[in-house]
Amino acid sequence: MLREFTCLVCPRGCVLEADPEKSGDGRVKGAACPKGLLYATQELDDPRRTFSTSVRVLAGESPLVPVRLTKPIPRAAIGEALALIHAITLTAPVQAGQVLLSDILGLGSEAIAVRSVEAGERTAESL
Amino acid sequence: MKSEKKAVVVIGAGPAGLAAAVALKKLGVEDLVVLEREDAPGGILRQCIHDGFGLTRFGESLSGPEYAGRFVDEAAKLGVDFRTGASVIGLDAGRRVTVATREGLVTYEAEAVILAMGCRERTRGALAIPGSRPSGVYTAGVAQAYMNLHNRMVGRRAVILGSGDIGMIMARRLTLEGAAVEGVYEILPHASGLPRNVAQCLDDFGIPLRLSHTVVDLRGSSRLESVTVARVDENLIPIPGTGREIPCDTLILSVGLIPENELSLQAGVALHPRTRGPLVDEFFRTSVEGIFAAGNVLQVHDLVDFVSLEAENLARAVARHLAGSLPAGGGIEVRAGEGVGYVLPARVGGKEDFTLSLRARRPDRDVALRISHGERIIKTIKFRRVLPAEMLRVQVRAADLAPSAAGSESRRPEPLEVSLTC
Ligand SMILES: Cc1cc2nc3c(=O)[nH]c(=O)nc-3n(C[C@H](O)[C@H](O)[C@H](O)COP(=O)(O)OP(=O)(O)OC[C@H]3O[C@@H](n4cnc5c(N)ncnc54)[C@H](O)[C@@H]3O)c2cc1C
Numbered sequence: 001m002l003r004e005f006t007c008l009v010c011p012r013g014c015v016l017e018a019d020p021e022k023s024g025d026g027r028v029k030g031a032a033c034p035k036g037l038l039y040a041t042q043e044l045d046d047p048r049r050t051f052s053t054s055v056r057v058l059a060g061e062s063p064l065v066p067v068r069l070t071k072p073i074p075r076a077a078i079g080e081a082l083a084l085i086h087a088i089t090l091t092a093p094v095q096a097g098q099v100l101l102s103d104i105l106g107l108g109s110e111a112i113a114v115r116s117v118e119a120g121e122r123t124a125e126s127l
Numbered sequence: 128m129k130s131e132k133k134a135v136v137v138i139g140a141g142p143a144g145l146a147a148a149v150a151l152k153k154l155g156v157e158d159l160v161v162l163e164r165e166d167a168p169g170g171i172l173r174q175c176i177h178d179g180f181g182l183t184r185f186g187e188s189l190s191g192p193e194y195a196g197r198f199v200d201e202a203a204k205l206g207v208d209f210r211t212g213a214s215v216i217g218l219d220a221g222r223r224v225t226v227a228t229r230e231g232l233v234t235y236e237a238e239a240v241i242l243a244m245g246c247r248e249r250t251r252g253a254l255a256i257p258g259s260r261p262s263g264v265y266t267a268g269v270a271q272a273y274m275n276l277h278n279r280m281v282g283r284r285a286v287i288l289g290s291g292d293i294g295m296i297m298a299r300r301l302t303l304e305g306a307a308v309e310g311v312y313e314i315l316p317h318a319s320g321l322p323r324n325v326a327q328c329l330d331d332f333g334i335p336l337r338l339s340h341t342v343v344d345l346r347g348s349s350r351l352e353s354v355t356v357a358r359v360d361e362n363l364i365p366i367p368g369t370g371r372e373i374p375c376d377t378l379i380l381s382v383g384l385i386p387e388n389e390l391s392l393q394a395g396v397a398l399h400p401r402t403r404g405p406l407v408d409e410f411f412r413t414s415v416e417g418i419f420a421a422g423n424v425l426q427v428h429d430l431v432d433f434v435s436l437e438a439e440n441l442a443r444a445v446a447r448h449l450a451g452s453l454p455a456g457g458g459i460e461v462r463a464g465e466g467v468g469y470v471l472p473a474r475v476g477g478k479e480d481f482t483l484s485l486r487a488r489r490p491d492r493d494v495a496l497r498i499s500h501g502e503r504i505i506k507t508i509k510f511r512r513v514l515p516a517e518m519l520r521v522q523v524r525a526a527d528l529a530p531s532a533a534g535s536e537s538r539r540p541e542p543l544e545v546s547l548t549c
Pocket residue numbers: 138139140141142143144162163164165168169170171172175213214215216243244245246247248267268269271292293296384387390421422423424428429430431434
């Protein structure tokens with residue numbers, strides 16, 4: 001069965017056609033560059049994703065800090081990674097780029113804060 | 128009232144205003160101020176915590192706050208003068224800018240004004256869904272702000288109306304935070320957002336995308352209890368008998384963005400009939416002398432990387448305007464032909480190379496983009512696939528424009544037309 005999907009590596013969004021039964025590079029058609037070929041192979045064999053969420057912050061100007069993964073992890077591991085991140089509670093100050101969890105589930109990805117949260121009173125924004 | 132003279136006043140410190148200010152400073156324009164009504168710069172990116180920003184510009188996938196942060200840091204390093212908590216409430220054709228600040232009203236008289244106010248979301252009012260008016264109905268951007276800035280969960284069971292990017296991103300966000308998303312209902316026969324969001328925000332989580340569907344009724348007394356969805360025909364009219372009631376406590380509207388144009392209208396800036404943003408030429412000049420526009424206030428962008436780029440091009444034009452070296456406004460009209468939703472700029476002088484931004488009217492495969500000037504086709508580009516969700520950008524060289532026929536000086540110059548056909 002042919003599988004059709006959109007390459008998500010760059011905004012060009014090539015429509016890729018893959019034949020999971022075949023092996024080798026011949027199984028993917030429609031990629032305008034080698035990155036797309038790699039992407040399609042990865043999507044067929046081991047789809048990976050990043051995600052963003054937020055983590056509680058105590059004594060900060062904001063009650064939470066947004067967090068993202070630095071590297072995609074297997075799609076099937078998202079739930080478990082999410083639970084680990086949600087279990088974290090930080091105390092302000094938090095620095096942008098601060099690593100909150102390293103090598104999550106041994107998958108080589110980190111959870112980092114994407115902005116800073118100063119210690120202090122909550123501003124109107126964080127009501 | 129205090130009135131201060133300024134070479135440049137930038138309205139809005141989102142990605143467009145930030146990139147324009149940084150670029151102007153680098154071009155040696157010192158006498159400039161950036162006015163932002165929120166308490167911090169960054170614009171809408173402050174609430175976009177997902178990644179995917181900056182792939183084109185920085186070659187890496189950043190979150191919104193990080194992308195904005197890079198420009199904020201650079202602006203700070205260059206000593207850009209920011210005023211936050213400064214809401215522009217008035218703008219006239221003489222470039223007098225009236226600002227409400229905590230210290231009271233302030234006015235600036237500017238040689239050049241840069242409109243960078245971004246866009247706003249269409250709301251339910253504009254959609255006229257019948258039924259009761261319970262709580263639990265949010266636009267996608269408001270839901271995003273609640274969850275990402277204010278730590279407030281909007282609901283436990285949601286239906287999303289419209290397949291705009293922000294709605295799909297919120298579908299994923301809600302799912303990750305433990306809510307159930309019953310589905311995304313789109314009135315058109317195609318998704319209005321990017322394929323990457325359909326794949327990563329919906330397909331990955333098994334959230335159904337129902338095309339040619341809309342919400343026809345809402346139920347609930349204080350809080351939303353259910354919505355009724357129905358299939359629509361080719362004229363987008365709900366088909367009787369296809370209604371289905373879905374229990375939910377939240378309805379999220381992701382039904383489009385429109386340029387923030389209150390100030391533009393106040394100043395008498397002419398608007399583009401399709402984009403609803405200002406009509407500009409290739410130098411980002413609006414119809415009012417000395418007023419320029421870029422970013423989402425001009426056209427709603429899907430990639431912030433292009434917002435920054437557009438604002439930097441605008442900055443170069445503004446610097447030349449201040450130096451008096453910008454050519455007079457051009458007379459070549461740029462028209463959207465078959466298959467094209469809109470094209471900007473609306474008018475060019477054609478003496479210098481320029482970039483056209485445009486969107487396809489509908490999804491299509493194997494089409495050719497043709498630019499014709501009068502009778503002559505001056506450029507053809509083939510696309511394997513076009514989508515209204517993706518803005519296309521095309522460079523046009525001035526040298527490629529057809530020379531005007533001898534003795535035609537008095538005649539109107541022939542228009543440029545852009546089409547997307549098989
Ligand atoms: C809710 C929402 C979510 C989005 N999510 C994404 C996304 O995930 N990915 C993506 O690529 N793009 C996204 N976009 C598009 C995104 O807006 C653009 O990529 C980019 O932020 C546009 O930059 P801008 O500077 O033109 O506008 P904005 O970022 O909107 O900045 C405009 C700024 O002007 C200020 N302002 C407005 N009026 C005034 C006034 N009268 N006085 C003073 N200041 C004023 C505003 O407060 C704001 O800070 C989203 C848009 C919206 C509305």
